[in-house]
Amino acid sequence: MRKWLTQRQSSGDKSINFQAGGGIHLGIGYRDAKDIARETAMEVFEKNFTRLANEAWRTAQLRAGEFTDHFIEGIYGWDDPPLGQLNDPGIQSALFSAQSGYAKSGDPELGDVLIELLSERLKYSQQRSTAQLAISKAVELAESLSGPHLALLSCNLLMKQITPAQVSSVNEVASAIAGMLRPFTDGIASIMPSDLDYLAGLGCLIPTMGTLTLGKYTGMNLPGLFNRGFTNKEMIDAHLLIGTPIAKLKEPDEYRYSVNAITRVDLLNLLEVHGMQDLEETAMRALMGPVLTEHEIEKILSAESAELANSLDLCNALGIPGYLNTAIGSAIGHANMRRAVPEFDLPFESLLKEIPRVRPRFA
Template sequence: MINDQVQKQQGGNASTNLQGQSIVINQGISYSDARDIALDVYKSNFLQLSHDAAELARTRAEELTDSFLTKLKETNETAIEQMKQPAMQAALYEAQKQYAKSGDEYMEYMLVDILVQRASTPERNTKQIVLDEALEVVSKLTNVQLNILSLNFGLTRLSKNSIINIDSLINYINNELLVFVNPNSDYHQSWFEHLAYSGCVVLLDATWYHDIPELLLGNYPALFQKGFDEKEFEEFVGKPISQFNTLLMHCFHAVNLYQFNLMNEKLLVDKANELGIENELTNKLKQYFNIRLMNKNEVKEWLLETVPDIGFLLEKWGGENNQLSKLQLTSVGIALAQANYKQKITNIDFDLGIWIK
């Protein structure tokens, strides 16, 4: 009797043998597979509600899931594979749960942004843990409290390479700082205490803080140079000014004067070294750079004259009874601050990995 069902195969080292009458090979998961997984997780876990409430909650969960997967597909399609991981499913369920309860469109953006970052962080590290925590915390904060985080982030954690002249600085103040300020708000002490309770900030000693002129002066010192003429420069440096043309430009605040064209002291030193300027002379240039800077009071006067709307922020930031300037963002606070920043400011993106590894 002939057995025509006998099958025999051989394979070499490191080979994969497949045997059967019908073989289906599945490598990875598709967008629709990921969506099915996500919604199954939601249906299996979310609490039972009355019919109408359940339908609304399900619709919101689907909206969030579709928004998340669409954005993930656009930005990092390979990360859809993470939907097979229990930890990623748990993170998505947390976001679904939060949005199903609130239906707040603004929160949806925040949750989707954090989820995309989470899916793009497959290895377990501090960044992944922070993003998981941020998904739980975001629903506990008001829009004003999120803006407080973003304002602090923009002033104390962010130094923008795009700020290269006075116009770009003014644009940054108007469109990336003041948008987070509510001039009708008293910034109640309980808001800051809640931010601390939620793990987003540490409340600092009320006697210590950096004021806004000091922060801007520290980040963008070249924009606050008072300028100098040829005679002043040559008397201090001891060399003809013509030897340093590549390091100088007309002053932002007085076109008849000169200033250094590097944003800060470090960049000036690096450029001088690149040009082969001797160390002793480089130190003199560095010293003169700092001598010709405005002081904090002069920066404040210039700000009030140039951007009058900043007056409210200057007052609130430095007020004796206000905590705006006395917050230190935690890792979770930074994650929420930058997500909120991206939601409010168009054409802005951040790599959270710069601040959290």
């Protein structure tokens, strides 16, 4: 095992380390740290950004200064501001990428997305993980994206990686999804098929072998709401569920039943509450087996929300179901979601583990 000489420094609570000559370590309070952090951040920019003609250089400096002020103000409001991490080489590299990206464009939307990405990057400074690497790359690439590109990545994220939580009806699902997509539909309207290839070339999207539609993901994650139900004739062991708290009568005329749960987690909890875990395989088959097709689900959702129907038509016409966000694309889409909907607080790392569910607060 190699012995590294460049080790991280650490100090007590409410102090930041700076290394002076002769191996002396000085800790300072947060009162002065904010100003020092800004000076450090601007020094990173001024020593690395390409010198331009006088007027262009002044514009770049002003933009970088404004970006830095917003960034420092944002993290200074955290419960435990990680200002000392600005001395980390990886953080400084990401900071410079973000500063220079905004300095070149002056686009406020891009500036907000870069601040969200940079703030998220600070959370992963101590671990070299997929989340950290994806966010670092996302900071580099963000300046190469337009507003519609950002909107597309957020839409793709919402339609394929996030499911509404605390919903109990098809109408609530449609309203929640429409509300989540609302801030991005105008941007999607100006997307062209060539933009998908462009984003794929940058590493933000990846083409899939088939199509991955909103209907498919919604059916997978909320099967209890999009279910044909079952009868004794269709399911040989249905009698094990009928007459128990696990099943409910769906269509009396046909003696058709459905599972009394919306998600797989709901079903597992229901089985545990009633001490019927031995029926898990049968109950799960009854929940997942009779799920409607993706096209049927999208038709139902569209009938519930004209706004959602319009978004689906746009995305399907562009061929978006044929693409998935990469981890980098998800990092950018997540940051843009945070920009557009401040109350959206789903951690980025959760997107890399499983399909998370969020409360439909955006409807």
